[in-house]
Amino acid sequence: MKLRTFPQGVFLSPAKELTAHRSIVEIGSPPKVVLPLWQHTGAPLEPLVKRGDVVKKGQKVADVEAFIAAPLHASISGKVTAIEEWWHPSMGKFRAIVIENDGQEEVERREPLPKDIENLDSLFLRKWIREGGMVGLGGAAFPTHVKVSPPAGKIIDTVILNGAECEPYLTCDHRVMVERPDTVLLGLRILVRACGAKRAYIGIEENKEECLTLFAKLVKYMSIPTEVVPLATKYPQGSEKQIILAILGREVPPGGLPLDVGVVVNNVQTASAIGRMAEEGMPLVERVITVSGECIQTPGNLEVPLGTVLEGIVAFCGGFVKTPQKIIMGGPMTGIAQSSLQVPVIKGTSGFLFFSRPYEKKEYPCIRCGRCVDGCPMFLLPYHLARLAEFQAFLEAEEHRVLDCMECGVCSYVCPAGIPLTQFIKLAKAEIIRRKKGGVTR
C-alpha cells in the first residue's frame, strides 16, 4: 500500500487505543442545553426566540443575515429560560440561549431529501445545507455552504473527504466512518452535487485500517469517480492544505482557500451529518465527540446534543478516577484548555480530554537545533518568527510570512528547549491582523 503524505510535519504517538474500539453511545437528552450564539467561523448570530418561548427539537433558534454564518437549532424540546452570558469553550464567556428540557420530546423535522441527488439543483442544495446549520465538524467550524459556493469564475473539480483524524486521542471520526459509512457517502454525494465537482477522494490515515478496507469496498457503488487514499500517519495530515497537497499535489497559495485550487475539503463527520439530515430531516443538533484521557472513568465516543454541558458528560462517563490538572476541548495539539465544567458542547467540539499532568517542559534558550524549521508544514522559520514576535518586530514578521502559519503546534511540540513558539507566533498574527483592521501603520 503506497501512502501519500505532505513534506515535513511530525510523527506523534496516536494514543487512540483508549477509545478506538468503543462504539458510539447516545447520551440522550440532557435536562438543559446551552447554545452559544457564536460557534462557527464568521458573524455571530441573533436569537430568533425570547425568554419563555417553547421550542421543539430541530427548530431554528438563531440566525443572521450574513453569508458567512450558520443558523442554530434547538437540540432538545423545552422552554427558553434565559439568553445570557455563559462559559464558552474558546471565548471565555459569550451570549447563549439556555433551554430547559420539558420532557415532551417534540420534534420539528424537514422534508427528507429526494433520493435522486444527482438531479437536484446545486443552488437549492447550498441553501438546504445552510438551513441545516452545517459547519465543519473537524474543529474549525467553517460554514459548509460557504465552502461549496465557489465565487464567480472559480470552478471546483474535486471534493476531498477528510478522515485523517491526525490529532492524538480523538477517535470520533474513526467511529463515524466505521458505524455510519452509508450516511457519510450520502453526505459526500450531496456535497459533490452542491459544488459541482467531478470527482471525490476520501483520505484516511493508514492507522485506521478497518475504515480503509470498508470504504474501498463501498466507493465502488458511488455514481461519481471516488478514490480512497491511504495517508501516512503524520501530524498535521488532517489540515486542509496538507491533505490537498498529499492527495492532489496542489498547494493552496498564501492567504488563499482550497477553492483557489479547485478543491473543497470536508470532514467525514460533516458529511455524515449532512447525510443524516437528508434521510431524517433533522438539522445539525447533535454530534459525536471523544471523551478520553487518564482521569475519566469510562472513556468513549458519545453522541451528544449540542449545548450539553461538560458536567453532564463527565457524570455520564462515570466521573473522574483522578483529579484532572488539565481539561482540553479538542485534540492535544490544537485544543483549548478549559477552566470550568460548565462549558457546553459546540459544533466544533471534537472531544474533551482529561489529563492528570499538565505536560509542561522546562524552558531553555533556543539552541538553534532547527527542529522547528524541519517540522513546520508551512515551510516557515518558527524560531525566527517567535523572536521577531518577542521583540514586537511585526512588520518584519509579516515579511517573513508569519501570516502563513496555521497554528498547528508542530514547532512548539518538537522544540527541545520547550519554547512556546506557536504561542508567540499567534500573538504576532493577532497583532498584525488587528493593526490591519484598525488601519494603524507605523
Add this chain to the structure above:
Amino acid sequence: MSVEFKTVLTPPPHVKSALDVPQVMTHVFLALLPATFWGMAFFGYRLTLGPIVLSLLSCLGFEALDCFLFRKPLSLGDRSALVTGLLLGLSFPPGVPFWLPIVGGGTAIILGKQMFGGLGQNIFNPALVGRAVLFLSWPGLMSTYVVRNVWTLSKSGEVVSSLWEVVTTATPLGISKMQGYQALAHLEPRILWRLFWGTVPGCIGEISAFLLLCGFAYLLWRKIVRWDIPVFYFLGIALVAVLARQNPLYHLLAGSAILGGCFMATDYTTSPMTPKGRMIFGFFAGMITGMIRWLGGYQEGVTFGILIMNAVVPFLDRLLPRRFGVKKI
C-alpha cells in the same frame, strides 16, 4: 458535581516531545566516549586523562564563575559545557602541560560562549575558539605530538621519557605536508588502514575514524544530528584533494576531519537552520579545510575551515525556504 479542582490553563499544544536540551547534550557526550577511551588507551592514560578531565572541569568551572559574577542563574544544567569541555579535551595532543587545558576551557567558555550571551547566542563554536586561541598562542605546545615508540611513523623520534616509552613524532598530515603523500605512503604502506582504526599519532580524540563514525552513527540513529553537514563537508575536502592531485580518502581520514565534520561543524548553534544553508556551510567549510592543508602554512585546516564558515552562518540564515503555495519559477 461539586468536586473542586483547579486546572492548568496553558496554550496549545498540550503535549510536547520528550527530548530536551540536557538530553541532546548527553547524547553528543556519549557519542564521543568511544573515541575518547580509545585515545586514552592508545596514548596511555598518564598523558591523556589530565588534559581531558582538566578541560572538562575548566569549562564547567568557568561557566559557573561567569554565572556567579554576572548574577545569572546557574546554567550548568543544560550540560552544554560538558560537550564543549570534552570536544576541547579531545583536540589536545597527548601530554600537554596541565595549565593549557585550563586556559583553553576558560577561553572557550568565556570568549567563545558567555560573551555572546550564553547558550544558543554564540557565533563561533566554543571548543574551536579555545583550540584556535591556544594554537595561535602556544603553537609549539599545541603541535608537539608524542606516541609510544612502536607506533611512530618517522624514524627520528626523540625519547621523551624512557619510563613511558613515548617519543615525539610527526603526524601523518605533518609528513605529507613536508614530504608529500608519496613519502608517507612509502614510510607506511598501510597508512589508510591505520588512520581508519586509529593507530597513528595525533590529537587525543581525532585518531580513530572508525570509532568517531560509530559515535556519529549513534547520533544519526537517535536523530540528534542530520547527515547533511558532514557529507557536504567531506565532499568539500575531497574536491580540493582531487584538485591538488592527492588521495581524497586520505584527507578524509587524516587529522581532525571526521571529528570536526561530524561533531564540530554539526554544532546546532553555529550551523545554519535551513537545508540549503547547511549544504553551503558544510561544503565551503570542507573546501577551506582542504585549501589550508594544501596551500596554507598549517598542516591542519579543520579549526579555521569551520570557524570561518561559522562567521557566515547569520548570512546563510537569511536564505528563506520556498514559500508554501508558491512554486519555484
